[in-house]
Amino acid sequence: MSNDPPLLEIRNLEKYFEESSNVLDVLMRREPSQIQAVDDVSLTLEENDSAAVIGESGCGKTTLLLTLIGLHDATGGDIYYKGQPVSEFDKSDWREYRSNVQVIFQDPFNSLDPKMTVAESLKEPLKIHGIGDRDRRVREVLEHVELSPPEKYLGRKPANLSGGEKQRVSIGRALVLEPDVILADEPVSMLDVSTQAAVLNTMKNLIDEFGVSMLYISHDLSTVSYISEVVNVMYLGRVVESAPTEQILADPKHPYTEALVSAIPVPDPHYNRERTEMSGAPRDPVDLGEGCRFRDRCPAVIPPDDLEIPQAAYREVIAFRERLARDDLTLDRVRAELDDSTDTDALAAALREEYFDHDLMGENDAVLDTALSALAAGDGDRAGDLLRGRFESVCEQTPADVTTDDEWTVACHYYDDDTQIEEKRVPTTD
């Protein structure tokens, strides 16, 4: 057993973007808003390994990839290639890195220069790195990606290729330098389903044949099991769960992963299964602050221990508090619909109608009423304090990564035991 450093290692990588600030912001000395596209992500890619990163659109997958290929500078953390940090690369290190780490993009229609023939596109990396014997290499690689006979394709321009053929050429271009690592950003998501399978199979074979490692980025859990042995689930810039593919598909731990897994289509119209409910869309990744990022959509937010409350009602309270904190409530509209816009009691009642479908009991009800009255009277801060006092959830603190021996990592407050991942959760019935 050698103690070689892993091929590619990401440690606590952060990539923040600053929202563009205008003159007024500068004059007012406002801090620019931060878009936390990638926040504290760590993962490792061993040789001949294939790992996947899964997540919804906008969760930071592509930013992660662009940071990995050096098109974005990381805000924090670092990337280690064969144990050497990328931030300390000099020019020749970069050259080597760029010839050994190749990328395949999602969109096959724009991944190839429309003005270049297939042969020229494939030769370009070889020319850049001054590698000879180009004609033979290009032919070989075309055969590898199952575009044969190569003569048929060499002189074609992308306009004369189908989507699948284009993506095969893109894969070929990534392979022609015989790299160590291929970063694939949803390489099949824009292809027909029939083509998807064929291209995935080609990729799978090539990984084995060329002995390359692959970081496969996708929103589609169903294609992942073809390619990858390990899955990292990303939500709003953070990795929430990572585990071997088969295990995570069989028994997802994090509520978000659960929702994703239950969304994989099963090709049987009579099959009826329980689906995890997940509502809404991810928030904008702007100034996210502390806390579990999934809490506003989570079907299993954890109420305080001493609070008796149905999960659905609790989620409404959480969502309401979230909007209150972000100043995102439609107070003006609700007020405009009232007969008498100065009537604070009526406003409180209208707000309750607007945002709460479920009834609350006893003390919970009383606290909510007081808070709504305070809000209607214009004291949003007091309303927030009242609600926090009663309903604050442990999910408002950032959950720690919990790792077990079998390489299963999950970041959720249900699993905060030091060593063991233990099912603490009661099944929710909504």
Next chain:
Amino acid sequence: MSLRGRLTETTPERVSGVTDSYIVRNFVGALGIMLRDRTTAFYFAILVGVTLLGVVGPMLAPYGIQETQYNAATGQVLQAAGPSVAHPLGTTFAGYDVLSRLLVGARPTVITGLLGGAMILSIGTAVGVTAGYVGGRTETVLMRFTDFVYGVPLIPFGIVLITFLGVGFLSSIVVIGLILWRGGARVIRAQTLQVKQYPFVRVAKATGASTPRIIVKHILPNVAPMAIFFLSLGVGYAIVLQASLTFLGVADPFTPSWGVMIRNAFRSGYMSEAWWWSIPPGFLIGLTVLSTFMFGRGYEDLVNEDAESAETEAVAA
């Protein structure tokens, strides 16, 4: 076989090192697409004709341009005489043959168009691509400078510049080039911004391609159609502007371009009577400029060609 057919036929063949070259091939290819449209092909033919006239015109001229013509019977100078068999387009006030002057005048007009257009194209593309691709402070500086040039009034500035550079044929072209690149720079910058965010540029960067390589291999060929468009617009503008400058008397009056002819006709005071003197050069300037503009309009066909692939993109997305 049509001209278009011949043009497109040569592209996939490895005829020679020249046609195989990346930029030439794309340029010829784009031209081929544009010429598929009959209107564009028609105006292209006129442009070719005018250019040919510029090459062979002086050889065809029946008389010298400063050769005073006399009435064979009376021996009098033919002052602003109307069209006749010996002088199909009549003579000028000084007794020069209009047709000869027209033929000789084609050359400076063509040179103005090509040189002016080339200057507009090269400065505009250089500024536009650099600003668009490099971005940041470079972009700000270059584009603010472009905005500044936009604020410069054309003719007065031309007059001032020529006073400094000295009245001359070439200096008037240089002045035109130094002002008119501004429109091209803006549009080509916008195109560059669009092209540079395509994945193939990112892939090239990620593979380690240098900035000059990306600009030459990926950006330029993809903004080339727009550059052709601005070349044709530039040629037209350069000819018109030079005619205006000549008319105002700030360009060399001794290089007998068509603009100079109109000016001389105007100065002589015979412009309205001797229509054969002023209308032919005016018509030829108009025709040339119209042809360049209409040829540029063929750019739309290129855009449509691109739009077809854009459509499949939209469907797939």
